[in-house]
Amino acid sequence: MRALLVVAHGSRRDESNDEVRRLTDKLRALxxxxxxxxxxxxxxxxxxxxxxxIDCCVAEGAxxxxxxxxxxxxxxHVAKDxxxxxxxxxxxxxxxxxxxxxYLGQASSLVGxxxxxxxx
Amino acid sequence: MRALLVVAHGSRRDESNDEVRRLTDKLRALxxxxxxxxxxxxxxxxxxxxxxxIDCCVAEGAxxxxxxxxxxxxxxHVAKDxxxxxxxxxxxxxxxxxxxxxYLGQASSLVGxxxxxxxx
Numbered sequence: 001m002r003a004l005l006v007v008a009h010g011s012r013r014d015e016s017n018d019e020v021r022r023l024t025d026k027l028r029a030l031x032x033x034x035x036x037x038x039x040x041x042x043x044x045x046x047x048x049x050x051x052x053x054i055d056c057c058v059a060e061g062a063x064x065x066x067x068x069x070x071x072x073x074x075x076x077h078v079a080k081d082x083x084x085x086x087x088x089x090x091x092x093x094x095x096x097x098x099x100x101x102x103y104l105g106q107a108s109s110l111v112g113x114x115x116x117x118x119x120x
Numbered sequence: 121m122r123a124l125l126v127v128a129h130g131s132r133r134d135e136s137n138d139e140v141r142r143l144t145d146k147l148r149a150l151x152x153x154x155x156x157x158x159x160x161x162x163x164x165x166x167x168x169x170x171x172x173x174i175d176c177c178v179a180e181g182a183x184x185x186x187x188x189x190x191x192x193x194x195x196x197h198v199a200k201d202x203x204x205x206x207x208x209x210x211x212x213x214x215x216x217x218x219x220x221x222x223y224l225g226q227a228s229s230l231v232g233x234x235x236x237x238x239x240x
Contacts, residue, residue, distance in 0.1 A: 004238055008192075016193040019225065026231045031238070066238050072128075072192060072224075073136040101237045104192075105139060109236055111146045113227035118124055118151070118186050120222050 003037035003062035005053050007082060008070040010042030017046040020070065037062055040070075043077055043085075050082065054089045058096060065096060069103035078103045123157035123182035125173050127202060128190040130162030137166040140190065157182055160190075163197055163205075170202065174209045178216060185216060189223035198223045 006027065008020040020040050028038035037060055041053025048056065050067075057065050067086055071078050083100060090098050104110070126147065128140040140160050148158035157180055161173025168176065170187075177185050187206055191198050203220060210218050224230070 006234065011193060011195065013195060016195060019193055023231060027234055030231050031235050068234055068238050070192065073131060073139055075131065075133060075136060102240050104233060104237060107233035107236050109233045111143060111150050113224060113229045113233060114147055114188055115151050116227050116229055117221045117224060118188050
């Protein structure tokens with residue numbers, strides 16, 4: 001069973017965290033054929049944490065978890081913090097296939113999204 | 121003449137700012153039919169600033185500038201800082217059509233970009 005875990009920074013503003021949760025709902029609807037679970041987790045300031053998010057996917061039966069960094073640039077969070085947290089979870093789930101996908105900012109389709117927004 | 125100004129937060133890491141500049145280059149190639157100028161500017165930590173970016177578009181002949189916030193959530197920067205800076209530029213260019221587009225995080229196509237990255 002494959003799971004997709006969208007990892008956002010997390011915010012003190014509930015509304016920003018809820019935005020990530022709504023986006024995750026949309027992604028679940030879109031990715032249902034490829035991932036049996038689509039969840040979100042937060043680096044800080046909101047729940048669930050990344051380890052809790054991974055644990056939850058495993059508890060639901062995931063044998064593979066893809067971590068998807070919802071970040072626009074490869075700062076310290078993407079380059080260091082998330083890989084370290086994921087490495088720690090990997091030790092706790094030795095049988096789990098755990099992979100970090102490239103961060104959102106690298107998506108080639110992002111220019112299309114920008115053009116879409118410029119018209120609104 | 122229409123100009124599109126991508127506004128990013130700006131980073132201490134040159135690489136992150138260069139990423140925004142490269143994205144702007146791609147957007148220029150994609151949006152050439154709709155915008156005669158496509159540039160980027162930064163809220164802080166990098167150059168050009170937002171007012172300088174707007175001034176530059178005007179100096180190049182723009183009669184309309186669309187500000188495109190390259191942000192994933194509507195925090196203080198999107199809700200307050202950018203509108204205040206743009207309002208100030210508006211006063212300095214009374215004949216200019218100056219509009220702030222919705223921020224990138226609101227693009228409906230973003231879920232497709234996330235799914236794209238999950239496969240890489």
